[in-house]
Amino acid sequence: MTLKLRSTGATDRGLIRSGNQDAFHAGTWLVAVADGMGGMAAGDLASSIAMQAVTPLDLATPEDALVAALRGGIELATGRIRRAVEEDPDRQGMGTTLTALLFARTGSCLALAHVGDSRAYLFREGVLKQITRDDTFVQMLVDQGMITPEQASSHPRRAVVTQALQGGEVSPAYATMVPWAGDRWLLCSDGLSNVVSADTLTEVLTDHPDREECARRLIDLALRAGGPDNITVVVADIVAED
Template identity: 35%
Template sequence: MGPVATAWRSAARTDTGKVRTRNEDALLDRPQQGLWVVADGMGGHQNGALASRLVVDSLAELPEAGDLTQRLAQLRRCLHDLNRRLGQTLTVTATRPDPVIGSTVVALLASGARVACVWAGDSRCYLWRAGRLYQLSRDHSLLQQLIDQQQLTPEQAAEHPAAHALTRAVGAGEQLALEILELEVLPGDTFLLCSDGLYQELAPEALGAALSLPTASLALQRLFDQALQGPARDNLSAVVIRR
């Protein structure tokens, strides 16, 4: 086993929730490869599930060799290629009533003591470090855009009828704009990748309390126990990663 396999522990889970009949989320949990992904599909039941599965399956085939810079370049290239593939599918099926096919993506790539978080859409990456919760990713949604550009409060922006429309996603446009954040990992750091179905059910304090538990499995169990006590209107997916 390589150093990545011994350095990282992770736990992953996805749930349809209480309202949806189909799960359009997909995830990847590869601690031995230093790669974790959450994808939340969009475009109707069949298209959404297909898009998120394509994201996860494509990233799962990436080679493990190389340093963080090389692996990050491969991951970006993979997602850009997939964006083109999904765009071509959209063109072919444009006569159908619901031709949208796309997916959010949030991925964590680890190599040694460094990680890179890569995302498009509103699936999130959090970091629990030294008793504090940090949201590393920034939502690519109209809601966040209204807050940033029009100085609206989150409550005011949420009243917009299209507040949760995505401004970026894999397959949603001709060009894919990924956002990337690289950082050094400290001992005890815990990361959370999750779809909006999970974080919309839980306050930041609840996320932090779960991530403070001693193992990734316990943290994941707490997150889902609490989220499923609420309405759980959307699919829920999360990966908890600890060094």
Template identity: 40%
Template sequence: MRIGRAAVVTDTGKRRLGNEDAYVFEPPLFAIADGMGGARAGEIAADLAASALEEASAQTRDATQLSAIIAEANRRVWERSRADPATAGMGTTVTIALVDAPAGTISFGHVGDSRAYRLRDGALEQVTTDHSLVAELVESGVLTPEEAERHPQRSAITKAVGTEPSVDADVFTRDTLPGDLFLLCSDGLSDMLSEEEIASAIEGADRDPEAAGDALVAAANARGGEDNITVVLFEIVDGDAAEPHPEQDRGIGATTVPPATGEPTDKDERAEASEPAAAATPGAAEPEPIRHGAGAGGRIAALALVVSVLAIGLLVLYLAVR
């Protein structure tokens, strides 16, 4: 088996001023991070975590290292938040998928409420467990899954990368079959669409990852686009382990509010993440952004800039001739 087509699509949504979701697209490793914190702290947290994951992807393909990789991401975010008052309390979700094509397996590392899904034979299954207040209430029988979807604290998370000196990540491995399609997404998608709607959008796009990603983002925005939306999709197909060059579409981002000490963090207070950034502490350099793709809006803006430059050039030429 091998990885077939793959794509990533990210979008600011309808309510946020900036896109703060981050992702890593380095087959056979894929990951997303959805940060939290006031001003630009959420973006910084997600970028720091994604930087650690991307560096690790170049050094290891060993699923047993996923816990160590997440621990390194946690260390970077935690130390930065302690060193820079402007980023105090920041954190991020992290969901990693690492494909071992020769073994026919996929391993996951997971913290927070971003999600990994598997679509097999038309049935969509959430393979990660949300580290959230409502997920715990569902597990204990206090809420039904349907009640959890409408609960006012459905965005309160109980675990994140970087909010404490260490973090206990979920790490596990699943078998894969030819035809499996995997989806990693931030809650900007899963809060807007049901599992049935997600599966329908993917099948309606003929399971093409890029077309499905565009369809999912459009559907989430049609529901209100209350948060940044990031989706990573890839398929498992028959064949040798040689992987084709997948589509790397568009990307970066993160969201939310500063967590306290182990208490659930309400990720609905994201207006703070859209406020102007506080002045950075001197000497605290920001990380290099991971995969700052433009997205559809970015491509439109870039086209407008090119048109403006051409118009100015023609005007200068006209005046020179006169």
């Protein structure tokens, strides 16, 4: 038996925004979510550039090359975003989050790359754990002990990111993990995580084994909570196959 990655994704512009600046990829080896910022057209462009830069990584990769592959994808995205801003000064300030998970061809390892405030959660044996750390002003306040995580969830500046892919220097977080059969990964933009609680996420991931149904239900709950932002969800299961 070999472990495989099986994924699906869905996105919705929400109930307030006029367009959708999110982008996602749900593939055989790679899953990723990007949330653009910096004006309508520029946000669209930034997230699209990031996704186009990492999508070619969706292939069988040796486990010792996972992090290097993700790092190369982010460097490519950074360079392309920088050139896009140079071509049109009106794009100054555009950027995008990126959270990406790359699964090894052996099924024995996976790597995660993250910058911004989109999130990756691991749902393992009934327990949901946020794996990524938000690159946000309020997370910095939490880390410094100035506010609690509960206060952060309703803080007026919770949407202020401290770093994103904007064409300049950036310090993404990278991690490697050993997958287990039965693991379920949730990657999402803050249009979901800002309005749907972790307890509710756990409940939905538990009650909806079908990935597509699960993704649709999560988006529906974000819409019912007001849908103030674009909502993007990728659900990926680690399954044992012959």
